[in-house]
Amino acid sequence: MKSLQEIQQICETMHPELELRHEGSTEAKSKYEKHVLICGGTGCTSSGSMEIVDTLNKELVARGLEEKIQVVKTGCFGLCALGPIMIVYPEGTFYSRIKAKNIPQIVQEHLIGGTPVKELLYDETVTDEGIKSLNETSFYKKQHRVALRNCGVINPEDINEYIARDGYKAIAKVLNEMTPEDVIQCILDSGLRGRGGGGFPTGRKWQLARTIVPDADQKYVCCNADEGDPGAFMDRSVLEGDPHVVLEAMTIAGYAIGATQGYIYVRAEYPIAVERLKIAIQQAREYGTLGKNIFGSEFSFDIDLRLGAGAFVCGEETALMTSIEGNRGEPRPRPPFPAEKGLYQKPTILNNVETYANVPQIILNGAEWFASMGTEKSKGTKVFALGGKIKNTGLVEVPMGTTLREVIEEIGGGIPNGKKFKAAQTGGPSGGCISAENYDVPIDYDNLIAIGSMMGSGGLIVMDEDNCMVDIAKFFLEFTVDESCGKCTPCRIGTKRMYEMLDKITKGQAELADLDKLEELCYYVKANSLCGLGQTAPNPVLSTLKNFRNEYEAHVLAKKCPAGVCKDLLQFTILPEKCVGCGLCAKNCPVHAISQGDYTAPGKKRAAFVIDASKCIKCGVCMSNCRPNAISRG
Amino acid sequence: MATKTSVPFNGTAAQEAKLREIIKAHQDDPGALMPVLQQAQEVYGYLPIEVQKIISDEMNIPLEKIYGVVTFYAQFSLYPKGKYNISVCLGTACYVKGSGDIYDKLQEILGIGDGECTADGKFSLEACRCIGACGLAPVLTVNEDVYGRLTTDKVKEVLAKYE
Numbered sequence: 011m012k013s014l015q016e017i018q019q020i021c022e023t024m025h026p027e028l029e030l031r032h033e034g035s036t037e038a039k040s041k042y043e044k045h046v047l048i049c050g051g052t053g054c055t056s057s058g059s060m061e062i063v064d065t066l067n068k069e070l071v072a073r074g075l076e077e078k079i080q081v082v083k084t085g086c087f088g089l090c091a092l093g094p095i096m097i098v099y100p101e102g103t104f105y106s107r108i109k110a111k112n113i114p115q116i117v118q119e120h121l122i123g124g125t126p127v128k129e130l131l132y133d134e135t136v137t138d139e140g141i142k143s144l145n146e147t148s149f150y151k152k153q154h155r156v157a158l159r160n161c162g163v164i165n166p167e168d169i170n171e172y173i174a175r176d177g178y179k180a181i182a183k184v185l186n187e188m189t190p191e192d193v194i195q196c197i198l199d200s201g202l203r204g205r206g207g208g209g210f211p212t213g214r215k216w217q218l219a220r221t222i223v224p225d226a227d228q229k230y231v232c233c234n235a236d237e238g239d240p241g242a243f244m245d246r247s248v249l250e251g252d253p254h255v256v257l258e259a260m261t262i263a264g265y266a267i268g269a270t271q272g273y274i275y276v277r278a279e280y281p282i283a284v285e286r287l288k289i290a291i292q293q294a295r296e297y298g299t300l301g302k303n304i305f306g307s308e309f310s311f312d313i314d315l316r317l318g319a320g321a322f323v324c325g326e327e328t329a330l331m332t333s334i335e336g337n338r339g340e341p342r343p344r345p346p347f348p349a350e351k352g353l354y355q356k357p358t359i360l361n362n363v364e365t366y367a368n369v370p371q372i373i374l375n376g377a378e379w380f381a382s383m384g385t386e387k388s389k390g391t392k393v394f395a396l397g398g399k400i401k402n403t404g405l406v407e408v409p410m411g412t413t414l415r416e417v418i419e420e421i422g423g424g425i426p427n428g429k430k431f432k433a434a435q436t437g438g439p440s441g442g443c444i445s446a447e448n449y450d451v452p453i454d455y456d457n458l459i460a461i462g463s464m465m466g467s468g469g470l471i472v473m474d475e476d477n478c479m480v481d482i483a484k485f486f487l488e489f490t491v492d493e494s495c496g497k498c499t500p501c502r503i504g505t506k507r508m509y510e511m512l513d514k515i516t517k518g519q520a521e522l523a524d525l526d527k528l529e530e531l532c533y534y535v536k537a538n539s540l541c542g543l544g545q546t547a548p549n550p551v552l553s554t555l556k557n558f559r560n561e562y563e564a565h566v567l568a569k570k571c572p573a574g575v576c577k578d579l580l581q582f583t584i585l586p587e588k589c590v591g592c593g594l595c596a597k598n599c600p601v602h603a604i605s606q607g608d609y610t611a612p613g614k615k616r617a618a619f620v621i622d623a624s625k626c627i628k629c630g631v632c633m634s635n636c637r638p639n640a641i642s643r644g
Numbered sequence: 645m646a647t648k649t650s651v652p653f654n655g656t657a658a659q660e661a662k663l664r665e666i667i668k669a670h671q672d673d674p675g676a677l678m679p680v681l682q683q684a685q686e687v688y689g690y691l692p693i694e695v696q697k698i699i700s701d702e703m704n705i706p707l708e709k710i711y712g713v714v715t716f717y718a719q720f721s722l723y724p725k726g727k728y729n730i731s732v733c734l735g736t737a738c739y740v741k742g743s744g745d746i747y748d749k750l751q752e753i754l755g756i757g758d759g760e761c762t763a764d765g766k767f768s769l770e771a772c773r774c775i776g777a778c779g780l781a782p783v784l785t786v787n788e789d790v791y792g793r794l795t796t797d798k799v800k801e802v803l804a805k806y807e
Contacts, residue, residue: 052775052776052777053776053777053778053779053780055790056777056780056783056790056792057780057790057792089779090777090778090779090780091779092779093779093780237776238773238774239774240734240735240736240737240739240773240774241735241736241737241774241778242774243774243776243778246776278682278719279719279772279773279775279776280776316675316678316679317678317679317682318717318719319678319681319682319717319718319719319720320717320718320719320773321716321717321718322773333678334675334678335674335675336674336675336676336677336678336713337677337709337713338712338713338716339716339717340716354674395778397736397737397778397779397781398736398737398740398741398781399740399741403737403778403779403781404779435736438736469736469737471736471737471740473740477740482740485736485739486736495716
């Protein structure tokens with residue numbers, strides 16, 4: 011148990027250490043000469059960053075440098091495509107895709123010799139004028155980090171480092187200076203809206219939970235960390251990189267609504283996040299920032315973890331609560347809303363991880379500061395998980411109102427291999443595909459809905475000309491069919507029928523009238539489903555029907571897949587004017603569908619090969635083996 | 645093609661004692677069923693009907709409710725997994741980078757379908773939702789090991805490590 015003064019003392023003592031982690035901060039009075047930060051998030055761990063931490067620690071001990079150089083295992087830096095990532099402060103030099111075998115060289119030349127190993131640095135930071143720091147790269151320059159401010163900066167397993175970055179200062183301010191009503195007013199004024207996708211005003215939710223049942227004997231604060239949208243990993247990164255911020259924010263929420271117990275519902279598929287949350291909760295209990303009479307006040311609050319078990323529908327608020335109660339995670343009709351009857355029929359608020367990550371900063375810096383960022387109706391910043399056909403896959407945080415073009419071209423580095431942008435998918439299975447004509451629309455909650463998509467939790471998957479939009483719609487429908495809980499008929503049967511219709515289209519068996527039928531069914535499912543899963547499941551279909559109708563029509567009328575994805579509609583042909591007659595295609599064909607024909611094109615020495623379409627299984631092996639690129643697909 | 649192998653239940657007394665301990669630790673906990681099932685699966689590797697019966701008796705929850713919960717969540721398995729469980733990520737980021745082809749290739753090589761186990765009990769195969777390693781897409785995991793930036797050609801190399 012620590013008193014407020016002791017916490018302040020830790021903040022002051024630790025401060026110089028954290029100060030060192032700004033580039034060029036030679037003034038910092040750290041105990042160490044250098045800090046080496048290595049990403050311990052899921053992305054970098056998967057590409058071997060823990061081996062690098064071990065090797066580096068051993069190397070430092072072997073050379074007697076462990077007192078001079080501190081190795082810090084952090085959360086996600088965001089640039090997952092370049093992992094494993096290592097940053098050396100105070101210089102801020104940025105090593106990317108390093109391997110354990112590079113460590114002795116880096117220690118010798120850089121940490122001892124003072125000269126960074128140029129060939130191992132992220133290439134964009136190496137310029138003629140010298141080595142640029144991380145924050146000057148195009149990936150980081152346009153970002154504005156609020157929710158992610160500690161990710162990649164602190165050691166998430168050390169509460170002291172969180173405290174050094176003003177951690178637990180907001181809850182201290184709340185308990186000492188603010189009434190619950192003040193807290194709610196502050197969140198209301200900030201304009202913070204739910205980052206899980208719906209965009210409901212957070213302050214309004216808290217206000218309802220505080221007032222709607224005046225004599226409630228028990229209330230609950232829940233955190234939705236069941237990040238199920240495929241391609242979205244921002245919540246995971248916050249939990250892995252800065253778990254204490256969620257605990258602090260939930261405690262603030264507990265004070266605001268009058269709850270004493272919180273639950274974090276987190277995906278079991280995120281083992282690193284679960285582990286760090288467990289450590290954080292234990293440390294917070296030891297320090298007394300969770301538990302009875304926090305900082306000597308009357309207010310007590312504790313948090314427990316509940317692990318999800320792989321059901322997408324549990325991201326829906328009522329389903330999540332049903333699951334915490336130990337049941338099948340099926341949603342229930344609203345009203346009554348959880349603010350009135352939530353977990354165990356008690357008033358409950360549920361916010362998502364990223365929403366909570368903003369709260370302590372709003373309390374400390376004021377509602378006006380937060381409201382100064384973003385657009386008229388969407389304040390603050392939003393974290394996006396960039397994925398798909400994009401150079402810099404990873405996590406970015408930008409002010410609301412940034413355009414898709416800025417995010418994809420400038421921060422994301424554009425589309426690789428010289429391909430053209432075709433669509434960006436936001437909002438996962440609940441969202442839609444945004445076409446190139448909306449490339450310059452400022453991204454916020456309302457604009458995305460206006461163009462037929464939605465914010466969702468913030469997955470942003472980029473697609474190029476090689477992706478078939480009908481196939482993508484089918485992919486999402488397959489997901490929703492699989493994840494539909496089956497409780498209500500429109501969703502259970504409607505999504506299945508939609509999937510079957512899409513399947514027919516991709517097989518070239520549909521007629522034009524089927525497109526209208528499909529659209530009609532979409533609106534029916536949208537209007538009649540019980541919960542958000544079914545109500546939004548048609549979005550991927552509706553948005554692609556609207557923005558890429560010509561592609562649907564090509565499948566239906568010409569029986570062609572313009573992107574060359576839908577196998578049933580594909581045809582491989584060998585162009586005789588390009589074929590050199592080498593026979594590599596025939597040799598590699600798994601079903602012996604290729605043989606030499608008898609036509610020799612002018613100027614060629616040997617007769618061209620031909621594909622027997624009736625035998626071809628459209629595997630594409632011939633194409634990948636053809637050196638003169640003589641095989642066309644279409 | 646192999647079918648979902650129904651291996652006879654051979655839980656040990658030690659496993660059962662551990663299970664009873666888990667149930668006891670959660671007895672005053674509201675909503676304890678999920679954590680108990682999760683930990684039971686850690687003990688046995690899967691949740692056969694025999695294990696569900698013990699939980700039903702000890703926690704005084706009807707078996708049909710337990711079965712309902714077990715079959716609702718993808719994480720719970722009624723069948724044992726292979727020594728090496730292969731999970732192919734079919735999340736969006738992996739899918740647009742070709743994880744569907746990788747999944748097909750594995751089915752072809754191993755001769756098993758989704759959720760099935762090879763006859764020798766060595767490999768089981770499943771598709772999984774986004775594991776959040778989108779920067780490495782396409783990705784698969786073999787037990788705890790993660791393999792990223794895959795192509796269909798690399799699939800055999802990955803399997804060879806477990807021969």
